[in-house]
Amino acid sequence: MAIFGAMIGRTFSSATTRSLRVCVVGSGPAGFYTAEKMLKAHEEAEIDIIDRLPTPFGLVRSGVAPDHPETKIVINQFSRVAHNERCSFFGNVSLGSSISLSELRQIYNVVVLAYGAESDRVLGIPGEDLRGVHSAREFVWWYNGHPDFSQLAPDLKNTDTAIVLGQGNVALDVARILLRPPAELATTDIASHALAALRKSSIRKVYLVGRRGPAQAACTAKELREILAIKDLHININHVHLQITSMDEEEMKNNRIRRRVYDLLSKASSSSQTHPSSGQPELHFTFFQKPDKFLESNDQSGHVAGVNFEKTTLKGSVGSGNQIAAGIGQYEDLKCGLVLKSIGYKSIPVDGLPFDYSKGIVPNIRGRVLSSSDVDQPVEDGLYVCGWLKRGPTGIIATNLYDAEETVSCISEDIKKKHHEFASIKPGREGLLQILENRNIEVVTFNDWEKIDSEEKRLGILSGKPREKLTNDDIMRIRLFISPWV
Ligand SMILES: Cc1cc2nc3c(=O)[nH]c(=O)nc-3n(C[C@H](O)[C@H](O)[C@H](O)COP(=O)(O)OP(=O)(O)OC[C@H]3O[C@@H](n4cnc5c(N)ncnc54)[C@H](O)[C@@H]3O)c2cc1C
Ligand SMILES: NC(=O)c1ccc[n+]([C@@H]2O[C@H](COP(=O)([O-])OP(=O)(O)OC[C@H]3O[C@@H](n4cnc5c(N)ncnc54)[C@H](OP(=O)(O)O)[C@@H]3O)[C@@H](O)[C@H]2O)c1
Numbered sequence: 297m298a299i300f301g302a303m304i305g306r307t308f309s310s311a312t313t314r315s316l317r318v319c320v321v322g323s324g325p326a327g328f329y330t331a332e333k334m335l336k337a338h339e340e341a342e343i344d345i346i347d348r349l350p351t352p353f354g355l356v357r358s359g360v361a362p363d364h365p366e367t368k369i370v371i372n373q374f375s376r377v378a379h380n381e382r383c384s385f386f387g388n389v390s391l392g393s394s395i396s397l398s399e400l401r402q403i404y405n406v407v408v409l410a411y412g413a414e415s416d417r418v419l420g421i422p423g424e425d426l427r428g429v430h431s432a433r434e435f436v437w438w439y440n441g442h443p444d445f446s447q448l449a450p451d452l453k454n455t456d457t458a459i460v461l462g463q464g465n466v467a468l469d470v471a472r473i474l475l476r477p478p479a480e481l482a483t484t485d486i487a488s489h490a491l492a493a494l495r496k497s498s499i500r501k502v503y504l505v506g507r508r509g510p511a512q513a514a515c516t517a518k519e520l521r522e523i524l525a526i527k528d529l530h531i532n533i534n535h536v537h538l539q540i541t542s543m544d545e546e547e548m549k550n551n552r553i554r555r556r557v558y559d560l561l562s563k564a565s566s567s568s569q570t571h572p573s574s575g576q577p578e579l580h581f582t583f584f585q586k587p588d589k590f591l592e593s594n595d596q597s598g599h600v601a602g603v604n605f606e607k608t609t610l611k612g613s614v615g616s617g618n619q620i621a622a623g624i625g626q627y628e629d630l631k632c633g634l635v636l637k638s639i640g641y642k643s644i645p646v647d648g649l650p651f652d653y654s655k656g657i658v659p660n661i662r663g664r665v666l667s668s669s670d671v672d673q674p675v676e677d678g679l680y681v682c683g684w685l686k687r688g689p690t691g692i693i694a695t696n697l698y699d700a701e702e703t704v705s706c707i708s709e710d711i712k713k714k715h716h717e718f719a720s721i722k723p724g725r726e727g728l729l730q731i732l733e734n735r736n737i738e739v740v741t742f743n744d745w746e747k748i749d750s751e752e753k754r755l756g757i758l759s760g761k762p763r764e765k766l767t768n769d770d771i772m773r774i775r776l777f778i779s780p781w782v
Contacts, residue, residue, distance in 0.1 A: 314342035314382065316711070317724025319404040321391045323347040324354020325693045326410035326683020328374040329700035334408075335380055337708050343383045344404075344725050348390035349443065350740035350771045351748065352378070354412055356693065358442040361469045362484035363476065365762060370693055378742045384725065386732075387740030388772075392646040394737045395728070401678060403727030405718050406707055409649070409658060409665075410682040413641035413689040417656075419461075423590025424637075427451075428600035432466045432638035439473055439494075441487035441765035449489075452497035455633020459603055461587055462638035463506040464514035470636050471502045472523045475577050485756065485763045501578045503630060507586040507608055507621040510537060510561045511544035517556040524564050529579055530572035533565035537583040543610070543619060582630075584608045586621055591629060602631040641689035650676070657681075657688050663703030664710070677717055680707055738772065748774060 316338055320327045323345050331343045351357060353371055360367045378385050391397060391411060400407050416431040418424060430450055437445035458474055460467045473481070478495045486494075506513055510533070513520075524531060538561065540548075548555040561581060572578050585605035593601035607626040610619035643658070645651035652659045652669040658681045659666040659673075665681055667673040682703040683696050691699075711718045723730075732739055740748075748771050755764035766774065 316341040317404045317722045318343045318406040319400050320345045320408045322411035323352040324412050325696040328377050329697045330408050330682050331383055332377045333700050333704035346386045346389040350387040358440045362486035385742040395731055397646055397648045403723045405722050406678050408680045409685055413643040413684040415642040415644050417640040417642050421589050426590050426600040427598050429635045432470050432636045435470050435636050439486055439490035443768035446767055452493055452499055456498050457501045457632040458499050458634040459503045459632045460636045460638055461505055463504055465519045467638035468515050468519045468523050471504055474499050474502050475526055487765050503580045503582050505582045505585050509583045511540050511548055511558050513557050516553055520557055520560050530576045531564045531568040532580040538562050600635055602629050604629050643685045658685055660686055663706045
């Protein structure tokens with residue numbers, strides 16, 4: 297690792313008059329909205345945002361689908377926050393390995409954890425480790441050029457069938473990427489390795505499988521409309537599954553999104569051809585099936601060859617919450633060569649952080665971290681949480697804006713009430729830089745990121761894309777090459 301060292305003073309400045317030293321961990325929407333609200337609410341605050349990646353913006357860069365460029369415009373707003381003279385971005389700095397939570401709490405008055413949900417819910421059924429079974433998160437990170445899964449290389453060539461488990465918006469994203477003509481993806485910021493693999497893909501059939509019915513599908517109408525509109529796509533939905541009960545009706549009465557999704561599915565079912573024409577790509581919506589085990593291939597040892605599903609029925613009453621799927625003891629196999637589990641993300645704890653394993657979140661009340669999952673426990677002084685780590689892996693980008701408002705309002709209330717606790721002079725940025733220097737951590741600044749950004753855009757122009765995403769190694773190399781630390 298290159299030594300950070302003597303250049304520190306030229307890159308970062310820290311006015312001693314700024315008495316409230318704040319560290320935000322994670323530069324996704326929750327992190328940036330928190331920083332923005334803190335800057336507005338506290339003139340005395342100096343905010344440092346750290347991220348384990350050299351690139352900022354979290355899932356806006358590595359989650360949002362490449363064919364949704366309009367969603368990524370929010371990056372402009374986040375960049376304005378990063379340009380505020382009281383805010384600094386420190387990329388390539390990981391909570392847990394570069395610096396510990398207790399160190400951060402020693403050097404900052406306020407620490408806000410907004411590091412998202414970077415693991416997966418698991419099904420816990422046989423065969424989950426077979427080759428060809430991936431989480432949607434891994435697949436998404438692969439096509440979006442996230443450094444952790446750029447090497448995933450999912451096998452898209454030896455099968456014509458993929459099964460996507462789950463029917464949320466992420467499931468729709470991955471199904472759309474598999475089915476959309478690659479020529480249409482070629483003008484997006486999709487990672488070049490993914491585009492090359494999708495061009496050679498032999499996958500023509502995608503099954504989107506839900507354990508509940510069409511009245512409970514977790515996706516939203518806009519995203520459903522988009523996949524249904526893929527050119528020349530054959531849609532298959534079993535008519536029998538579209539028959540709904542009075543309880544479904546009652547559920548939909550209370551949920552307009554579900555009603556719209558159900559109506560769209562019904563319409564798609566009635567307007568689709570009975571059979572696909574030869575070679576036509578197919579999208580099958582399958583309901584009332586829960587995965588029971590993954591089947592191993594006889595020809596390719598250790599590789600998935602299909603999924604065994606148990607049929608389900610819905611149980612429960614509307615009054616007591618959503619109806620849940622219960623197996624009815626009837627099973628059937630569905631053959632495939634690729635499975636993408638899109639059943640939800642999960643957060644990961646770090647050392648010294650209270651964690652609620654059953655909910656997969658940091659226990660908190662309105663963003664104040666609790667010492668344990670018990671609501672009667674005291675709060676951890678100066679420690680807050682925001683975003684998916686606070687509420688679980690649901691919600692769109694804008695949801696994190698309201699979430700950050702709530703967390704920041706708690707911070708402001710606490711500062712007002714317990715002024716003396718926040719008044720101690722903490723080293724903040726200087727303390728952070730000292731620790732990182734001692735550990736030879738190569739920090740990527742926002743200035744560095746903007747050079748990387750320009751380079752990605754320059755490379756993109758050469759291939760007709762908005763940007764060509766660079767790998768981590770390239771980023772660290774380019775960063776040194778393009779006048780570092782100035
Ligand atoms: C595949 C997918 C597609 C989506 N598409 C859309 C969409 O089109 N429109 C929409 O509105 N919403 C979309 N969403 C939802 C939206 O992305 C989330 O609501 C939002 O990103 C959550 O914000 P966050 O800041 O909590 O987490 P994240 O965006 O995940 O940000 C967390 C950040 O923390 C960093 N980090 C992780 N661990 C550490 C560590 N130990 N130390 C330091 N940093 C760390 C990560 O690198 C990351 O930058 C999508 C979500 C997914 C999964
Ligand atoms: N374009 C966009 O705006 C966009 C794009 C992507 C993501 N997002 C947002 O990001 C968030 C996360 O999306 P997501 O799709 O990961 O999560 P999600 O919306 O919670 O969907 C999860 C899906 O997994 C299913 N599931 C969960 N556990 C299961 C199990 N054990 N067995 C079988 N199925 C199971 C759920 O079924 P049940 O309903 O039966 O539990 C549901 O269909 C959502 O809020 C989403 O709206 C938005």
